[in-house]
Amino acid sequence: MSKNEDRELIKRAQSGDAGAFEALANQYYETMFKMAYKFCGNRPDAEDITQESCIRLARGLHSFKGDSAFTSWLYRLVINTGKDWYKSNNRHPKSDDGLETVQVSAKGEDQLYAKQVIAAVYELPEGERDALLLVMSEGLSHKEAGQILGCKESTISWRIHEARKKLGALFEKEQKYG
Template sequence: MRIVTQIDTLSDAQLAQRALGGDRAAFGCLLGRHYDLMYRAAYRWSGRRADAEDVAQDVCIRLPRALRSWSGKGRFETWLYKVVLNAARDQGRKLARDGKLREAWANEPAPDPGCDDEAATRLWEAVRQLPPKQRMAVTLVYGEGVSHAEAAEAMDCAEATVSYHVHAARARLKTLMEEEAA
């Protein structure tokens, strides 16, 4: 049985403020509260457990400095998605520069965490073929279940832009899935 401490009852904004002030317990609580979100978003982006773990760890390292950029407005999770997806894109660029991305994806299947459905696995593999902004919009809206408004905040764009990216992604995914079935 887990004992709830006073720090566990604080809001994300309160924890972030304390963490910025050097409170390690507050920072640890913030990480514990959101590590699954960081891993899940990174996994949906990369499709590989090892890459998702690397991204989540990278975010843990970046977070103390990155917290300074959070305004405290809006949901902490929305801001955190942005940090995670930026870290995932950075990692993808690094792997591509190193010539390891195609090789890594070819050598490891990419099942969706918690999902044994083969169709969902194929769909997320197709999502990973989308251009970055479409991929990010789909990951946030469908993978993480955030609203278009929250996705817009995380992506630093207008809500209508997220809607456009989702619409374009759906059209592209339809084509990709039809090509795969043929």
């Protein structure tokens, strides 16, 4: 589906067309699920967060003004939903069983290393983790990440710097001697 068709769908849904909304939800479910998955690292949580995000999408679609990309807007929705979800469940996205299910394309030793790094990423403070994932994993610019997370570009840069410093302290040494 092209961008224009999506815009059309969003407009119709915003004017109250339930059919259009259903199509839109079906269309973007996977995108939202993948975002959620990246931010929590396991399927059950990701499914719950996506479901809640869908419901929030229904409530909040009107406030999408089209001044940013719809996916950026969705990012924000999903991330905030995730935060609230973890808060209300009094948990942190790092459940041990969850991490084993993180799937990476790398194989063998690299895979093990990658999994360790990802596990460490999930241990980072919320803001740093979110900034790191948006920029490093989703390939967004610092500016875009700032818009999504509702903070300044400089804050994103700083958080990424902090995150890399922490990860560096954890992994750089092993690499040198390994």
